[in-house]
Amino acid sequence: xxxxxxxxxxxxxxxxxxxxxxxxxxxxxxxxxxxxxxxxxxxxxxxxxxxxxxxxxxxxxxxxxxxxxxxxxxxxxxxxxxxxxxxxxxxxxxxxxxxxxxxxxxxxxxxxxxxxxxxxxxxxxxxxxxxxxxxxxxxxxxxxxxxxxxxxxxxxxxxxxxxxxxxxxxxxxxxxxxxxxxxxxxxxxxxxxxxxxxxxxxxxxxxxxxxxxxxxxxxxxxxxxxxxxxxxxxxxxxxxxxxxxxxxxxxxxxxxxxxxxxxxxxxxxxxxxxxxxxxxxxxxxxxxxxxxxxxxxxxxxxxxxxxxxxxxxxxxxxxxxxxxxxxxxxxxxxxxxxxxxxxxxxxxxxxxxxxxxxxxxxxxxxxxxxxxxxxxxxxxxxxxxxxxxxxxxxxxxxxxxxxxxxxxxxxxxxxxxxxxxxxxxxxxxxxxxxxxxxxxxxxxxxxxxxxxxxxxxxxxxxxxxxxxxxxxxxxxxxxxxx
Amino acid sequence: xxxxxxxxxxxxxxxxxxxxxxxxxxxxxxxxxxxxxxxxxxxxxxxxxxxxxxxxxxxxxxxxxxxxxxxxxxxxxxxxxxxxxxxxxxxxxxxxxxxxxxxxxxxxxxxxxxxxxxxxxxxxxxxxxxxxxxxxxxxxxxxxxxxxxxxxxxxxxxxxxxxxxxxxxxxxxxxxxxxxxxxxxxxxxxxxxxxxxxxxxxxxxxxxxxxxxxxxxxxxxxxxxxxxxxxxxxxxxxxxxxxxxxxxxxxxxxxxxxxxxxxxxxxxxxxxxxxxxxxxxxxxxxxxxxxxxxxxxxxxxxxxxxxxxxxxxxxxxxxxxxxxxxxxxxxxxxxxxxxxxxxxxxxxxxxxxxxxxxxxxxxxxxxxxxxxxxxxxxxxxxxxxxxxxxxxxxxxxxxxxxxxxxxxxxxxxxxxxxxxxxxxxxxxxxxxxxxxxxxxxxxxxxxxxxxxxxxxxxxxxxxxxxxxxxxxxxxxxxxxxx
Numbered sequence: 001x002x003x004x005x006x007x008x009x010x011x012x013x014x015x016x017x018x019x020x021x022x023x024x025x026x027x028x029x030x031x032x033x034x035x036x037x038x039x040x041x042x043x044x045x046x047x048x049x050x051x052x053x054x055x056x057x058x059x060x061x062x063x064x065x066x067x068x069x070x071x072x073x074x075x076x077x078x079x080x081x082x083x084x085x086x087x088x089x090x091x092x093x094x095x096x097x098x099x100x101x102x103x104x105x106x107x108x109x110x111x112x113x114x115x116x117x118x119x120x121x122x123x124x125x126x127x128x129x130x131x132x133x134x135x136x137x138x139x140x141x142x143x144x145x146x147x148x149x150x151x152x153x154x155x156x157x158x159x160x161x162x163x164x165x166x167x168x169x170x171x172x173x174x175x176x177x178x179x180x181x182x183x184x185x186x187x188x189x190x191x192x193x194x195x196x197x198x199x200x201x202x203x204x205x206x207x208x209x210x211x212x213x214x215x216x217x218x219x220x221x222x223x224x225x226x227x228x229x230x231x232x233x234x235x236x237x238x239x240x241x242x243x244x245x246x247x248x249x250x251x252x253x254x255x256x257x258x259x260x261x262x263x264x265x266x267x268x269x270x271x272x273x274x275x276x277x278x279x280x281x282x283x284x285x286x287x288x289x290x291x292x293x294x295x296x297x298x299x300x301x302x303x304x305x306x307x308x309x310x311x312x313x314x315x316x317x318x319x320x321x322x323x324x325x326x327x328x329x330x331x332x333x334x335x336x337x338x339x340x341x342x343x344x345x346x347x348x349x350x351x352x353x354x355x356x357x358x359x360x361x362x363x364x365x366x367x368x369x370x371x372x373x374x375x376x377x378x379x380x381x382x383x384x385x386x387x388x389x390x391x392x393x394x395x396x397x398x399x400x401x402x403x404x405x406x407x408x409x410x411x412x413x414x415x416x417x418x419x420x421x422x423x424x425x426x427x428x429x430x431x432x433x434x435x436x437x438x439x440x441x442x443x444x445x446x447x448x449x450x451x452x453x454x455x456x457x458x459x460x461x462x463x464x465x466x467x468x469x470x471x472x473x474x475x476x477x478x479x480x481x482x
Numbered sequence: 483x484x485x486x487x488x489x490x491x492x493x494x495x496x497x498x499x500x501x502x503x504x505x506x507x508x509x510x511x512x513x514x515x516x517x518x519x520x521x522x523x524x525x526x527x528x529x530x531x532x533x534x535x536x537x538x539x540x541x542x543x544x545x546x547x548x549x550x551x552x553x554x555x556x557x558x559x560x561x562x563x564x565x566x567x568x569x570x571x572x573x574x575x576x577x578x579x580x581x582x583x584x585x586x587x588x589x590x591x592x593x594x595x596x597x598x599x600x601x602x603x604x605x606x607x608x609x610x611x612x613x614x615x616x617x618x619x620x621x622x623x624x625x626x627x628x629x630x631x632x633x634x635x636x637x638x639x640x641x642x643x644x645x646x647x648x649x650x651x652x653x654x655x656x657x658x659x660x661x662x663x664x665x666x667x668x669x670x671x672x673x674x675x676x677x678x679x680x681x682x683x684x685x686x687x688x689x690x691x692x693x694x695x696x697x698x699x700x701x702x703x704x705x706x707x708x709x710x711x712x713x714x715x716x717x718x719x720x721x722x723x724x725x726x727x728x729x730x731x732x733x734x735x736x737x738x739x740x741x742x743x744x745x746x747x748x749x750x751x752x753x754x755x756x757x758x759x760x761x762x763x764x765x766x767x768x769x770x771x772x773x774x775x776x777x778x779x780x781x782x783x784x785x786x787x788x789x790x791x792x793x794x795x796x797x798x799x800x801x802x803x804x805x806x807x808x809x810x811x812x813x814x815x816x817x818x819x820x821x822x823x824x825x826x827x828x829x830x831x832x833x834x835x836x837x838x839x840x841x842x843x844x845x846x847x848x849x850x851x852x853x854x855x856x857x858x859x860x861x862x863x864x865x866x867x868x869x870x871x872x873x874x875x876x877x878x879x880x881x882x883x884x885x886x887x888x889x890x891x892x893x894x895x896x897x898x899x900x901x902x903x904x905x906x907x908x909x910x911x912x913x914x915x916x917x918x919x920x921x922x923x924x925x926x927x928x929x930x931x932x933x934x935x936x937x938x939x940x941x942x943x944x945x946x947x948x949x950x951x952x953x954x955x956x957x958x959x960x961x962x963x964x
Contacts (some may be wrong), residue, residue, distance in 0.1 A: 019678045033948025061714045067852065067855070068853060071852075101544025172700055179785060186787065220639055251678075254666070315945065326901065327895075328895040328898075328901045328904055329892065329895040330902065331897050332891060332892060332895050332901060332905075333892070359881045360881065360885065361879060362874070362877055362878060362886060363877075363878050363881040363882045364876075365705075365878070366875055366877070366879070366882075366951070367878070367882075367951065367954060367955055367958050367960075368958070368960055369871075369874075370549065370553075370951055370955055370960065371550060371955060371960050371961050372960070373549070389851075392844070392847075392848060392851075393848055395845075395848075395877055396844060396845050396847070396849070397848070399842060399844060399845040400845045400848075400849075403842065403845060404819065406806055408812060409814060410811065410815070413809075413810040413811040413814045414771075414811050415961050416810075417810065418810050419813055419814060420816065423814075469849065471850055472849060473849055473852055473853060476846075476849050476850070478849075478850055478853050478854070479853050
């Protein structure tokens with residue numbers, strides 16, 4: 001493990017992170033909201049620490065990053081981003097304690113959207129903008145952004161890329177990984193701009209349009225209103241955001257191929273078809289279930305059902321209804337959504353459709369094997385056999401996800417949370433969803449969770465965003481042995 | 483699929499089942515409790531139907547039972563046992579509807595112990611005895627009993643044995659499967675007699691001692707008192723039953739080896755060590771958690787903690803405390819126990835320690851593989867590598883268990899149960915535990931579950947007892963294709 005190299009690369013990330021604070025700094029100037037100096041100090045400290053690390057540590061060859069080093073850079077880079085990202089909250093006095101500020105910052109970068117703030121409308125615009133921007137940066141990945149911008153990282157960048165976007169199957173869109181990263185960011189930017197436009201045309205103020213697009217596309221969930229999207233009470237905004245949450249839950253490679261002219265790519269992709277099928281079934285079930293109980297018009301039931309199901313399954317976490325008042329069936333479907341998640345290669349979190357498909361196919365294969373013990377029948381996806389090591393990796397992910405979920409729930413209960421809050425807070429953070437049930441439900445927030453619980457959930461959010469392996473590997477004794 | 487052969491064998495099972503009713507018939511004579519004729523009619527109908535099936539259908543070679551046929555016999559045999567086992571409840575008027583009687587009967591045979599009865603003390607002794615006997619028969623398996631008694635079944639009996647005791651690894655204790663079955667039944671009988679003796683010596687009436695031993699050893703949970711074991715309020719009885727629940731949760735092959743003189747077999751067996759370790763940790767955690775909150779003496783906290791944890795993890799379901807009033811941590815541990823279960827080859831249900839070990843080892847192996855991509859390191863248990871098809875089968879079981887659990891929870895919620903009851907009723911029946919939480923908690927029962935819900939739970943109990951594959955395979959289209 002070459003630590004000097006790791007810290008030098010984290011220096012580069014800090015430099016970028018600091019420079020990204022120019023955007024909220026501009027906002028604070030426009031609105032003269034009093035957050036200029038807090039943001040300026042944060043920018044200087046973040047970039048300054050980056051430049052210091054970068055120049056203090058001698059350049060060595062980073063052409064041959066090992067997988068272990070790649071994972072260390074990504075994990076430490078994210079933890080470091082969480083720290084520097086919390087500075088604007090602290091310096092502006094928006095958040096009082098380091099734990100709370102770190103929680104909010106990590107919740108942003110990991111696109112979880114779990115908040116300890118109750119009155120966000122009182123925040124300075126610059127800080128509010130930074131809060132949404134952390135999600136937008138975190139969605140496609142700060143390291144992937146660096147790979148896109150710095151071609152010299154590209155040679156060893158595959159290890160970094162795989163550690164930050166650990167999809168079961170890596171889809172190389174371009175021969176060079178730096179080109180792939182650049183392409184993904186372009187697609188991401190394009191769809192974000194489209195959403196800003198549509199929200200603005202519908203009458204949402206430009207500032208709010210940008211902030212909401214910045215947290216829709218990464219499936220984040222931070223808003224600008226205390227009552228989330230519900231506060232607008234607008235079918236148009238709900239519709240637009242539902243569609244863009246759905247787009248954010250789709251593998252961005254498919255968007256790229258679509259933009260390249262392959263108009264049937266969504267219907268052809270097996271994972272996308274299952275995703276849309278599950279989504280449709282869930283929306284119909286919920287609509288049917290809440291119509292007549294929580295809502296008296298079928299249109300309203302569909303509107304609320306579609307928004308909430310899409311928001312939770314894509315792990316965005318915007319809300320337009322207090323789903324805790326819905327009947328049991330709808331709540332159970334939302335809990336399921338928290339675990340299932342959206343497509344691999346999307347900005348969403350949780351287990352992901354691709355893995356669910358492979359797990360269920362494996363289950364069926366075992367039934368088939370009992371019926372025909374001598375038949376050889378590999379598991380296929382879209383007509384192609386799935387390699388055994390991909391299946392093993394998916395199984396490993398699944399059991400680690402469940403094991404870490406259980407351990408974290410036990411910790412939360414030991415700290416004193418009730419059963420619902422213990423269960424929901426972990427499910428909503430390891431799945432990068434945001435709102436859960438009970439204490440941390442759609443009308444609650446994470447402020448009253450005791451500090452040790454907040455740190456447990458911070459760990460869960462990072463685990464979830466980096467898809468378990470990248471983080472957990474550093475806790476294995478074998479990782480540190482020569 | 484040779485249906486005539488399947489029904490002929492089910493005829494044999496019915497004959498045995500009918501003859502086993504001689505025991506409660508004797509009890510009803512001794513106590514003159516008015517259940518003599520209901521039991522006699524049940525006996526005649528059950529045995530009569532068995533004899534009819536057996537003699538009507540011509541003998542053919544059953545030396546070559548296929549795995550498919552074995553599974554059909556076991557699944558249909560169990561469903562049939564549930565039906566004929568419900569006759570004494572119906573004829574005696576103890577239970578009013580067919581659904582309720584079938585529920586109680588299947589709950590007995592599958593050793594679940596979920597009851598629709600609230601005032602069991604009012605039942606005739608003969609019926610109460612039959613209720614406990616269904617558990618004792620179901621625990622080691624009615625088909626395994628037939629294999630033990632009828633050596634001519636032994637030739638094709640391996641298929642039946644594997645379908646009824648579908649442990650991940652089959653432990654052949656004797657060269658012939660009929661001898662293995664006989665050995666297991668002898669060990670089972672011996673430990674049961676030991677428990678009867680210890681309870682009786684402690685002052686429990688003989689009838690109650692027998693009934694409780696008959697539902698401890700199969701990890702059943704049916705009692706003779708309305709307040710379960712709590713009603714005796716005796717530390718001695720609680721202690722004895724805790725120890726025998728633990729014994730029932732251990733692989734019976736180990737008991738056999740121990741009785742053969744291998745005194746260190748429990749400490750050497752890797753699964754047994756993990757089982758005792760998990761049990762110890764859970765008991766300590768629960769004791770620590772309920773001491774000072776629910777109980778004011780450490781001794782009392784340990785006594786209640788040890789009993790409830792052992793009862794739930796072995797999927798027995800006796801209760802001596804209303805654990806719903808315990809703090810969240812203890813309740814979460816009990817929920818975990820419902821899913822984990824005891825050892826493979828024990829009479830307990832749920833996922834089982836053996837599978838949990840293999841799943842977690844697989845998870846760690848994937849971490850190891852990321853660190854050392856080129857190292858070949860098979861998963862081992864007790865020093866021996868685990869075959870890949872055993873691992874695949876365990877994974878298949880796990881995903882099917884979770885999938886069917888989710889489907890059943892959705893059905894229960896659709897029927898109108900609240901979230902806690904939907905979740906707990908399915909967890910407690912598919913895991914063959916018995917009591918759950920909420921509506922079906924330790925002080926509730928299953929009577930108020932609507933009929934479609936009861937049938938869903940009946941399906942879950944059979945699924946759990948026959949460990950998923952044996953039942954679910956018959957729902958696969960490939961099973962019925964030539």
